[in-house]
Amino acid sequence: MRRFVLIAIPYVWLLALFLVPFAIVLKISLSDAAVARPPYFPQFDWAEGIAAFIAELDFENFVWLTEDDLYWKAYLSSLKIAVVSTFFTLLAGYPIAYGMARAPEEWRPTLMMLVILPFWTSFLIRVYAWMGILSNEGFLNQFLMWIGVISEPLTILNTNSAVYIGIVYTYLPFMILPVYSALERLDGSLIEAAEDLGCSRLTAFWLVTVPLSKTGIIAGSFLVFIPVLGEFVIPSLLGGSDTLMIGKVLWEEFFSNRDWPVASAVAVVLLLLLVIPIVLFQRNQQKQQEAEQ
């Protein structure tokens, strides 16, 4: 009985906080928009029964998503931004994680603290801070003009570059931490063994360090990729009018158009898209656990 209760707790949690809301969103996505409160139809009515209610639901909104090219372009563009920024996050995060793992033992907690420190400030404020840095009169342009690299201010804010910078900055800790934990466990004598067997420093890195930190790289990449795909705040604050991301489209459907059913359909499709990487991520984690046993 006690065991049953213990198992039941997480299931009830998932049911109440994940499955039920998802069912509601799914139901809304199958409804029609209406000028009403709430702004969709049909509402469940006990008098008419469940059959009549289901008969009113249809896939119209999903069909609509395929008809208007805005949506699939937004999905595609989000996908591209997510892939590219994950790549850059890895590029920036790996050397940092490597440096941390190679640092003297007594330094590591401090370095770790520094990586986590930005979380102490609100995410929104940090993104606003980037607006101050990247704008035409911002710190970056002033600095570059002061040292004489450029004579005209660069337009960075409100472009895709600003979005990439914002995403890489925000999600860097999510890349650093798993890669660091993989690199920290790496036995230094393996690198020495590789050198002893004829590797240069660089080949030893490619043949030993990188493959052995693979699980960390994969975990970090998913931790960045999955939330970036649905990212809304960064593109809407730092991006321009041509920055197309599905999170932004979703927001506009909900709040500007008040078309809840289409917005819900967008959300459902996004979730289905995310299921694939999430499953892959889970599998990676599982494999890692098995390898450790």
Added chain:
Amino acid sequence: MIHFQNVTKRYGEFTAIDNLTIDIYEREFYALLGPSGCGKTTLMRMLAGFETPTEGKIFLAGQDIAPVPPNKRAVNMMFQSYALFPHLSIWENIAFGLKREKMPKHDINDRVDEMLRLTRLEKFARRKPHQISGGQRQRVALARSLAKHPKLLLLDEPLGALDKKLRQDTQFELMDIQEKTGTTFVIVTHDQEEAMTVASRVAVMDHGKIIQVATPDRIYESPNSVYVADFIGDVNLIEGTAKLNGSEAYAMSWHEGHEPLTVKSPTAFSDGQKCHLAIRPEKVAISAEKPAEADNAVQGRILDIAYLGNISTYHVELPTGAVIKAQTANTRRIARRAFTWEDTVWLSWTATAGVLLAD
């Protein structure tokens, strides 16, 4: 083949290797033996190229190896932790070094197969390191380090992680392989039994210095210092003063009211010089009656008996309070043992049984 010339290694204030000069010959099985922290691992890591001497030079086949990085040295190392690549199969682990040499694929296959045969690992070629036992891993590490035909193979506590029985078997295997391949082996160990078994020469180290280099039997039978005598095996140490008594013979007075001990020693001592007599327990005989013709005999009381199966060690307390260990082979069954606790017995040894060592 290897020549260390006045090599010193310092880490900040700490001197790991102190002005050390040694030679290691070709085809030799050379053991560096010492307690942990004595500098033996540093010495080996300098040979492999992971450390550079602060002062002095190391020559390998006449060539100063200081500027040669580890990956360019004809030296391979077997790591204490084995350092097998966990993401590669046994076959790929052994082939790792060969691939770096850009060896033709066909030759790599032949060589890896040969190494697998040598170490009897044919069946495990496709497995990953975590899927095989400790003893097998140790053999993979050996195969991997031998695959490149090194001029010199370094073994860092290679058998430390194995249990006793497996260790003994592997020691003989190592000797076999060393003979078959004709490679020079340098082994680092803190296990004196292991060093004695496998090595053709043993170097006993302490605090960054080599105390004695000799064949295992000479290290055991004629240590050059109290430290070596005490470090290798079991020993009784009796302190006293020497007095010349005939050619190469000394009378050592060790306690007032007791007859001086008769000792033969090729090294010269001046009259009245403080010295230690080091004598191995198995060279001390134990008897109930005073033996008639012994060079030295002392009386004592049995304090303790350590029964080890094949032999027994008697701890005998002399009237002076000193405890002398005597070992006898248990040729009779235990029930018929002649002595028991609290018995008064005579210990005796010949004049040549012990070694006289300066303070």
